[in-house]
Amino acid sequence: MNIERFYISKIVVAMLFICVNIFAQEAGLSEAEKFYGTELKSPKKVQHPPFEWGDCTVCHTDAKGEEALIMEPPELCAMCHEAKDTKKFIHGPVAAGACTTCHNPHESDNAKLLVASSINELCVSCHQDKDAFLRDTPNIHPPVKDQCTNCHDPHTEDHLYQLKADGKKDLCVMCHVDKEIWTSTVTDKHGALDRPRKCLECHDPHGSTNPKFLIKDTSKELCLSCHSESLTRDENGDKLLNIGKHLENNPDWHGPILWGDCAACHNPHGSNNLSMLNKPFPRTFYEKFEEDNYICFQCHEKEKIMDENTTTATNFRNGSSNMHFVHVNKEKGRSCRACHDFHGTKEYPHHLRAKTKFGKINFPIRFIETENGGSCAPACHARRHYDKVTPKVNLK
Ligand code: HEC
Ligand code: HEC
Ligand code: HEC
Ligand code: HEC
Ligand code: HEC
Ligand code: HEC
Ligand code: HEC
Ligand code: HEC
Ligand code: HEC
Ligand code: HEC
Ligand code: HEC
Incomplete structure (x- = not known):
């Protein structure tokens, strides 16, 4: 056997070994684990320290743990942990004291004693509409695909939906810092951002069937959802052209408008040019x-x-x-x-x-x-x- 062949056969064996291993690992995974991943899975059992100590009476009225708890969660847990319901908005199961729907009080195969092997699998086990959404929607916002807890606290937060910051804009610009700088420094700002839902006037935070997670099929439909009336320009009370009506009365549309793409010329986040042009x-x-x-x-x-x-x-x-x-x-x-x-x-x-x-x-x-x-x-x-x-x- 010449040296080349020797190495090729080694590589083939190694590759077979890797494939078999991946297959074995995959085979051991549930359908949900294959889809959502297993980032929480721990190489060895995670034991809750008070359970590991072996003195069951820390939580149970008897040493065998066969009888009642000395008190129910969340008070039980609050003996040792900070309360999880202290902020303005409290997640449903936390408010109900159902800590053990997400955490196993004894031991678990997963980090944080969680009952699922990934955050998203945990969340969608109750939020089944989001399970369907994640599976069926072609464009999912990357932090959503990653972990719901990138934006939502699982327990309690001061912002609606237990978000880590106000979901209409502050949350977005925590990560999209460039958008904060851009929207606040351009000379021709877009009034859409002063509308009550700010970024969410146009984007779905989780994802959508449309590019850039837009809430409408095309930028044209999106723009016309507001620009089918004569909007008032902020500073001087000037009326803007009612583009919806203009297009209805003038059916020979310019190319990019035929494609449905107003953003080919306008920057929806504002710009330093006339009429927010690109x-x-x-x-x-x-x-x-x-x-x-x-x-x-x-x-x-x-x-x-x-x-x-x-x-x-x-x-x-x-x-x-x-x-x-x-x-x-x-x-x-x-x-x-x-x-x-x-x-x-x-x-x-x-x-x-x-x-x-x-x-x-x-x-x-x-x-x-x-x-x-x-x-x-x-x-x-x-x-x-x-x-x-x-x-x-x-x-x-
Ligand atoms: C940190 C507190 C805590 C400690 C320590 C603890 N348990 Fe529990 N245990 C609980 C809670 C809370 C439940 C209720 C679980 C639920 O709501 O599903 C429970 C339930 C149980 C149950 C009912 C079946 C089940 O698993 O849901 C058994 C049996 C049990 N514990 C055994 C033990 C034994 C044995 C020990 C000691 C080795 C022990 N526990 C230590 C908190 C504790
Ligand atoms: C007797 C004290 C005690 C009680 C009661 C107790 N815990 Fe713990 N728990 C601990 C200690 C100690 C740790 C390990 C130190 C830490 O990570 O904070 C821990 C860790 C945890 C962790 C993992 C934290 C991490 O960062 O990995 C979770 C989750 C948790 N406990 C949930 C609960 C829940 C839910 C309850 C009520 C059912 C509960 N605990 C009751 C003492 C307690
Ligand atoms: C909806 C599921 C869910 C419920 C219900 C829940 N937790 Fe958690 N908990 C989580 C998740 C997810 C994490 C991990 C957070 C992370 O890593 O960002 C966590 C983390 C923790 C931790 C460790 C980190 C920390 O925040 O201190 C403790 C302790 C804890 N939970 C206690 C509790 C207690 C006590 C209750 C009941 C009052 C409770 N949890 C209810 C999902 C839940
Ligand atoms: C054990 C079941 C359960 C799990 C697991 C669970 N939730 Fe929930 N969630 C609920 C319930 C119940 C409500 C309250 C529903 C209501 O008020 O209409 C809720 C409410 C919410 C809300 C507010 C929705 C609204 O319309 O007010 C958000 C956001 C949320 N959950 C996110 C999450 C995230 C993120 C996770 C994973 C970390 C998660 N949930 C895991 C049961 C669960
Ligand atoms: C990029 C940040 C972000 C991530 C990551 C995220 N969300 Fe949200 N979520 C939001 C915002 C913003 C809102 C508020 C939407 C609104 O006001 O219409 C929201 C609202 C919700 C609501 C209540 C309204 C609704 O759509 O039903 C639920 C439930 C929810 N999220 C669940 C989840 C789950 C489950 C995940 C993970 C699969 C997740 N979210 C990941 C930002 C996020
Ligand atoms: C936790 C961080 C995080 C938060 C919070 C967040 N995003 Fe994102 N977003 C990302 C990442 C990462 C990407 C993918 C990388 C990229 O394209 O910039 C992305 C991509 C996007 C894209 C598509 C970019 C492209 O070029 O395809 C849009 C649109 C978007 N986010 C809007 C929002 C909006 C609106 C919010 C607030 C509701 C928000 N994001 C909150 C991290 C975040
Ligand atoms: C949520 C409502 C809303 C949506 C959606 C919307 N706009 Fe606007 N737009 C406004 C408001 C309000 C004003 C008036 C205040 C101002 O001048 O910015 C405005 C102003 C403008 C202006 C005039 C800016 C100036 O100062 O000259 C242009 C150009 C414009 N929008 C283009 C667009 C385009 C292109 C889209 C689609 C990508 C769009 N708009 C989507 C609400 C919206
Ligand atoms: C008036 C509607 C509208 C509003 C309000 C809006 N966007 Fe957008 N956004 C769009 C459109 C349309 C696109 C796609 C532009 C294109 O195709 O060139 C886009 C693209 C993006 C992108 C990806 C491309 C890029 O420009 O980086 C990100 C990220 C983004 N938006 C974030 C945000 C954030 C954060 C906010 C709130 C500060 C916000 N958007 C507010 C309409 C809007
Ligand atoms: C080919 C480039 C192009 C496309 C595509 C385009 N616009 Fe414009 N738009 C302009 C230019 C250039 C101006 C400056 C108008 C002027 O000077 O008369 C303008 C001005 C505007 C104004 C301000 C009108 C005023 O009264 O000052 C609005 C609002 C507007 N466009 C909305 C839209 C909408 C909505 C779409 C999609 C249906 C769109 N535009 C598509 C080039 C374009
Ligand atoms: C004084 C009036 C006038 C001005 C100003 C003008 N155009 Fe034209 N343009 C015309 C006329 C008239 C035609 C039709 C020519 C024909 O086919 O007979 C035309 C045709 C066109 C065409 C079709 C292709 C062609 O060249 O025949 C384009 C594209 C065009 N113009 C772009 C522009 C652009 C871009 C500007 C500004 C930089 C501009 N025009 C300024 C009058 C004008
Ligand atoms: C994003 C690409 C794009 C931009 C930017 C653009 N156009 Fe066009 N334009 C087209 C396309 C595609 C056509 C062919 C379809 C049609 O007739 O509308 C066209 C056609 C035209 C025509 C008619 C040509 C004919 O022979 O009938 C004129 C005039 C014109 N454009 C003027 C302009 C002017 C003026 C601007 C700058 C304000 C401009 N365009 C910017 C894509 C663009």
Whole structure:
């Protein structure tokens, strides 16, 4: 046998040994243990010291432990342990003094004398709806899959549901520290976080069938659950556009909205840009053109606006003269908002808006599409034409 073969056969034997061992261990596990794990399981029996001492009369009225207890839990346990019902919210079985539904008073195979080999198996032994939830829900929040006690105290706490901190936000940011910093320092904060349920307005703390544990199928449905009325912007009492109604009245929706993804452009936790956008966008009608100032270029090619002359980058051109460049790419450049609506439109193609707001007035743009171009006559300007094939001459 050559040396290589020798080692290969050793490895094969070792692997077989490991497999058989894992199989033997697995085989000894209950179905629940396989699903929930066995993190509490102790290599040797855990004995409760007063039981280990052998003097049964510490707790029983007789030495054989066959007769009554000298007193019932929780008073019995409180002889030696701190009371477990001292805070504002008390877990059902603790309030009922049923310590022994979770702890074996004598000995156990598990740490803390618990009656199950993992925390989650213990919890779902009574909370059976959560057992079904954990098994059937595709996206479970990792700390929930790990141990319910990451967030809930098994006995008593000062917060609703025996949570370790207020479950609506304080609890979340104990772990998601970045969200605490972000939501409190961004310039454009989201009013959703001032609603009574804060983070839970949008997320399910345990998990959900949706990505990021959202309580609605898509971010669009989630957003529209609040933005189907004219909400008031905090500082100045301004009314926000009723997006739900706007989309209903303007059925030609912009791509990301068709996919149901408002978060493609907006950060639901607030941002430092206009209207909580993920990337900057001009705040005013006219702004000096800067490539980095347009969230649009996350999805659209910037050549549309950057190339002064083109025969391919855009259809908004007069011959090869790029009309996007002419309108947008300059010192006093117009925002895309002047001509497009990024949510939805109806009258015109290419998400061209029917009216554009300039100062306090809403001017109609009066777009007319032609075979190779189009024309518009915004406000009191004369009609201007563009044509990809036969450039038009527009008088000043
Ligand atoms: C720390 C207190 C404590 C000590 C010490 C203790 N027991 Fe118990 N024992 C209990 C409690 C509490 C129960 C009731 C369990 C329940 O509610 O299911 C119990 C129940 C029992 C029972 C009834 C059957 C069962 O297991 O539920 C027997 C038998 C028993 N004990 C035997 C003993 C013996 C023997 C000793 C001494 C070696 C002993 N116990 C020491 C607390 C104690
Ligand atoms: C006579 C005193 C005494 C009584 C009564 C008593 N315990 Fe204990 N218990 C102890 C001691 C001592 C320890 C080991 C020290 C420790 O871990 O706190 C202990 C440990 C424990 C532990 C494990 C703690 C750990 O960190 O591993 C649990 C759980 C527990 N007891 C529950 C109970 C419950 C439930 C009762 C009532 C049914 C009870 N005890 C009654 C003395 C007592
Ligand atoms: C719903 C199940 C449940 C009930 C009921 C319960 N416990 Fe516990 N207990 C736990 C779990 C789970 C832990 C382990 C906590 C951990 O490791 O974070 C624990 C830990 C403990 C400990 C050790 C750590 C500590 O907090 O001091 C003691 C002592 C204890 N329990 C006593 C009691 C007493 C006394 C009662 C009755 C008043 C009681 N428990 C009722 C689940 C329970
Ligand atoms: C022995 C059964 C039992 C076990 C084990 C158990 N619970 Fe409970 N739990 C209850 C009961 C009973 C209530 C009270 C239900 C009510 O008031 O509607 C309750 C209430 C709760 C509540 C508050 C629910 C509400 O609607 O007010 C939470 C949260 C909770 N349990 C979490 C846990 C966690 C986490 C664990 C595991 C550490 C656990 N439970 C283990 C029986 C149990
Ligand atoms: C990441 C923290 C976290 C973890 C881990 C966690 N929970 Fe919760 N739980 C919460 C919050 C927050 C609420 C309050 C939800 C609300 O107000 O609607 C809650 C509420 C509950 C409630 C009462 C409302 C309901 O949904 O029925 C129960 C019962 C409960 N949790 C059980 C569990 C069980 C069982 C586990 C482990 C499988 C667990 N929780 C793990 C954060 C958590
Ligand atoms: C005990 C720590 C802990 C607490 C408390 C906690 N989380 Fe988490 N959360 C995690 C961990 C760990 C992950 C997985 C790692 C990651 O993606 O950041 C996670 C992931 C998430 C994710 C998905 C992240 C992703 O990119 O896929 C969301 C959403 C989330 N948590 C929201 C919440 C909310 C809302 C709360 C409060 C109800 C909360 N978390 C409380 C630890 C925690
Ligand atoms: C729970 C209700 C609620 C949900 C859900 C919600 N919002 Fe809001 N949103 C508000 C409130 C209230 C305001 C008004 C206060 C403010 O300006 O922040 C607001 C304001 C806004 C603003 C204007 C911010 C500004 O100051 O210019 C935008 C943009 C916005 N939301 C987008 C979204 C998006 C995108 C979603 C979905 C990811 C969403 N919202 C989900 C309640 C909600
Ligand atoms: C207005 C609804 C809304 C509120 C309120 C909200 N979220 Fe989110 N959250 C979302 C959406 C939508 C996503 C998915 C974003 C995406 O797909 O890009 C998300 C993603 C996340 C993520 C994972 C991705 C990331 O940005 O890190 C975490 C973690 C998270 N949220 C935590 C929180 C916490 C903590 C709070 C409370 C401080 C909170 N969220 C409040 C809607 C919300
Ligand atoms: C393609 C990017 C994009 C998508 C997707 C998008 N938005 Fe917007 N949204 C914007 C831009 C850009 C603004 C700034 C509006 C302006 O300047 O007129 C804005 C503004 C807003 C405003 C503030 C309106 C006001 O009156 O100031 C709200 C509210 C809003 N969006 C909600 C939503 C909702 C809800 C969705 C999903 C249905 C969504 N947005 C999807 C780009 C987008
Ligand atoms: C002065 C009005 C105006 C402004 C400002 C404007 N556009 Fe356009 N845009 C048009 C017209 C008109 C069309 C339709 C061209 C055609 O197909 O005839 C168009 C078409 C488009 C198209 C479709 C593909 C193409 O290029 O033909 C995209 C994408 C687009 N614009 C993005 C933007 C972006 C991003 C901005 C801001 C950086 C912007 N537009 C600014 C008028 C404008
Ligand atoms: C997350 C990706 C994404 C972002 C960001 C984005 N768009 Fe779009 N846009 C699309 C998709 C996909 C389409 C094609 C579907 C459609 O016509 O709506 C599209 C189409 C368009 C059209 C119509 C094209 C045509 O030929 O009819 C215009 C105009 C437009 N976008 C303008 C903008 C403007 C202005 C912005 C910046 C505020 C922007 N988009 C940001 C994805 C995006």
